[in-house]
Amino acid sequence: LAKITQPISMDSYEGQEVNITCSHNNIATNDYITWYQQFPSQGPRFIIQGYKTKVTNEVASLFIPADRKSSTLSLPRVSLSDTAVYYCLVGSLAGNTPLVFGKGTRLSVIA
């Protein structure tokens, strides 16, 4: 199984850019990296997914270096509503490669 490591918690002020890094040293060739956001009493919600280099959508960017042993979720100009737990997921199910979630990073945005 891939070993996934994320910081337990982070604090940020409103309007700042937040970068959350996920370590996945033994990522497999077929594995994708996906980030989810979770609010209390809700299921996780998809943010962004990538395989290598950089991916950007309307809410976030994902940076993946060439060795793919880590990835960084970047949230531009966070607001109070971005306070949530963020999970990194590595895997693909291709060739029975399992899906493994990190333990989550609790982001607290302060006014």
Added chain:
Amino acid sequence: NAGVTQTPKFRVLKTGQSMTLLCAQDMNHEYMYWYRQDPGMGLRLIHYSVGEGTTAKGEVPDGYNVSRLKKQNFLLGLESAAPSQTSVYFCASSYQGANGQPQHFGDGTRLSIL
């Protein structure tokens, strides 16, 4: 616009009792998944299905069984509940596998085993 619906939302069981958790999706997704979420542990995959009539084991399958008789439904069964199975259970679905396809999650079933 239901997405993924889990039934029930809450349940309390006694040790040794059995029950079935139901997951239904209306997005015509091929893949469905069952996870458990415990404090400080993130989400762990229990079982998954890549299509109607198929199931496969995930990271923590022991003590659980699943069935996918219809494409839109994925059932998770506990034959003899144990206190260690106290958790929040999440169902998810995706159009294809995890490559390039986001999983859509339900809002969970909170299960307590006394």
